[in-house]
Amino acid sequence: MRQELTRLGVEELKTAEAVDTAFADAEDASMLLVINSVCGCAAANARPAVAMAKQADVPQPDRHVTVFAGQDLEATERAREYLAGIPPSSPFIALLNEGDPVFVLERRHIEGRSASAIASDLVQAYQSLADGTAADDGAPARPDAAQEPESDNGLPSTFRSIM
Secondary structure, rough: OHHHOOOOEEEEOOHHHHHHHHHHHHHHHHEEEEEOOOOOOOOOOHHHHHHHHHHHHOOOOOEEEEEEEOHHHHHHHHHHHHHOOOOOOOEEEEEEOOOOEEEEEEEHHOOOOOOOOHHHHHHHHHHHHHOOOOOOOOEEEEOHHHHHOEEEOOOOOOOOOOO
């Protein structure tokens, strides 16, 4: 579960001090933070989405980092301290610019959606950051699930059942 991200070059932060260093280094840069977990939506949706977005032909964040919820407790807690006002969830993905979150995917934006839909959200966020159109009003953008087309059964078309 850890290696799914680290083999992509995502840097694993296992201590609160490592998180502090990463956030300090990102004050003049962009950074993708992934709060990894053992749940099925991290395995089927979040981690594969990060891999797909990392391969996309768009400007990438300067740094990709991850903490593991439920295992690296102090590192995860410290990362969440940098995300004041954003409810804790895992899995969780945040794109930060100069230390501030400009785009977030909470568990509710990940669970029940396909990895490709989530990767598309990330790619759009990367492109918005590169274009200078990323949220700058202090509130990070989030996907708007209400705008997703629905299937015949009332679920978003990106819903993927494990059954």
